Structures are given as structure tokens and as C-alpha cells.
Amino acid sequence: MSRSSTEAHIEHVEHQENLPLRIFVHSVRSCASHHHRDCEFLFVLKGQVAVHTSIGETLLRADDVFFIHGSELHLTRETAEPNLLVALQVDTGLAMRLDSDFPRRRFEFNRLARKFPNDPRIRAVRGILAETLWEMRLRRPAYRLQVESLVLRLLTVLVREIPSGLASAPQVEHEGDEALGQRLARIVAHLEAHSSEELSSAEVAAGEDVSVSYLARLFKERLGSTFSDYLNLLRARKSLPLLANEVATILDVALECGFPSVKSYNLVFKRIHGMTPSGWRRRQGGVKVAGIGESAYNRVDTGFAYHLMKKYLPANSVAIDA
DSSP states (O other): OOHHHHHTTBOOOOOSTTSSEEEEEEEESEEEEEBOSSEEEEEEEESEEEEEETTEEEEEETTOEEEEOTTOOEEEEEOSSOOEEEEEEEOHHHHHHHOTTGGGEEEOHHHHHHHOTTOHHHHHHHHHHHHHHHHHHHOOTTHHHHHHHHHHHHHHIIIIISOEEEOOOOSSTTOOHHHHHHHHHHHHHHHHHHTTSOOOHHHHHHHTTOOHHHHHHHHHHHHSSOHHHHHHHHHHHHHHHHHHSTTSOHHHHHHHTTOSSHHHHHHHHHHHHSSOHHHHHHHHTTOOOOOTTSOSEEOOOHHHHHHHHGGGSOHHHHHHHO
């Protein structure tokens, strides 16, 4: 498997204005599996978006916040509703300088946010994310100092107030965290490129010169999924632009994307999307869907995003803008 395939799935985050972060508003179409050194917060302002990480797939709705650990492989995709969300990527090195264990910490943030969305700690995170984006928008005097202080406050909430444990050494042999991330990214890139073909875990393991059991543990630990389930997820995602084109039959789409039959395609698709391919096609109404390799994001109305975000801001921030 080629080195270029690995690099295609490692996102090199460009931080903004000499700050240890990148923050932006976007609307997800279908963003391929990737990872980056920065940890990341997602904050949904409108609609729904699905996120796949090591804990499996999570459906996020308006008001939801979600945390992605640094170097954690993840993908995002749109669902039945258009989405609008804020993403904050924070340089893990900033936290490491003050907390050497930060890269190994595995926070229970997402479990807490799902179970107790109105918990004061979760509300605090929403407020900090909103205020950070607001400061970057207004660019008032000393805004960069204020933004960095907000990010430090966010990391403090995470480390001090969110339950966490220290990750032990990976069970998948003795590779370092970065090497494991690169290996997994290389494997996923291979799966995406060849998902229409017959693929077996034995074949992929042989390509990496590892055992099948090693590969199974790698997928379970890093993606929260089996090899076959993750391959089916990629195939179902790849089928969406073909399915939106009403010329192709359901059988044509199934075979083109690597499914052996319409029955197997229906089962996988319904498990992921909650409806059959034909039902999804009727709902889509011929609207084009981005394919793999096309833009991962829709165009967004940033003014509308700021309007939605105002309710999460401290009263003094809104008053200054008004």
C-alpha cells in the first residue's frame, strides 16, 4: 500500500493567525476517513450529522457537542437533514506543554454530553466554543489574547472536570500511536480505493504484513468496528451519489459498490441510514450528492450561523456586537 494513500488521510491543520487553533463554520456532505494531531470539538447549530469514530457511529443533532481525540481516525457525513456546525481544532502540543499526559487521556466527554446535554460542564463548552468563534469574527483589540485564554479554559474544563482515564499501550503489538494512526489510515485508504472489489481481511492483512487477528484488534480498538462492518460503511457511503442518479437501478448500484446482492445492500443501507436505498432515493428527489474525492462541504450562510450562535454567548458579548 502506497505512502501517498497514507498522506491523503492525514490532515495537516493550518492554525489561524499565529494561534494554536483553527475554528470554522461548515456544512458536511461526506468527509472521508482522516485523522490529525489536533484534538477537535464539533458543535451542531442546525440539522443532523453522523460522526464515525472509535466508539462507532454517533448521530448528532442541533445543540450537540462532540469531542474527537488527537490522532483519532474519524469521518463525518450528512443525514436526512441539512446541517450547520462549528469545528474547533486545537493544537495538542498546547495542552502537552502543561499536561504531559494529555495525548494519552481518553475523556468520557461524548458519553456525558449524550446522557446529560444540559450538564453545566457541557453548557460551559458550548459557551466557550461560541465565544471563541465570536471573538475571531469581531477581531476586537487583544482578541488573540482572549481567544487563547478561552482555549486554555476549554482545555481546563476538559482535563479538570470531565472524567478520563489514561490509555494503556495498544494491544496491537508495540507500535507508537503515530505509527498506528498511519498504518490504519493507509489501510482505510486502500479500502476506499478498492471497496467495489471483493476484499477479505486476510488479503488486507497480508498487504500490511500483519496477522488477521492483529487487523481485527486494530479495527476494534481504533474504529470501534469490525473489518467487514467498516467496509460496508464505506460501500454504503460510496453508493449515495450513484443512488441519487435515478438512471441506475438499485441492483446496478449494489453491484457497482461491491455488494453481492440487492438484499445485502438493503440490509447494510437500512442499518446505517434507517431506510432502504429506494426509500432514500425517493426522499432525495434527484438532488446531487458529493462523491468521494469531491468537496466534503456544502456552501454555508455564515451570517445565519452567527445568528444561531448568539443564544450561546455571554450577554456582554452580544451587547458589544449590538
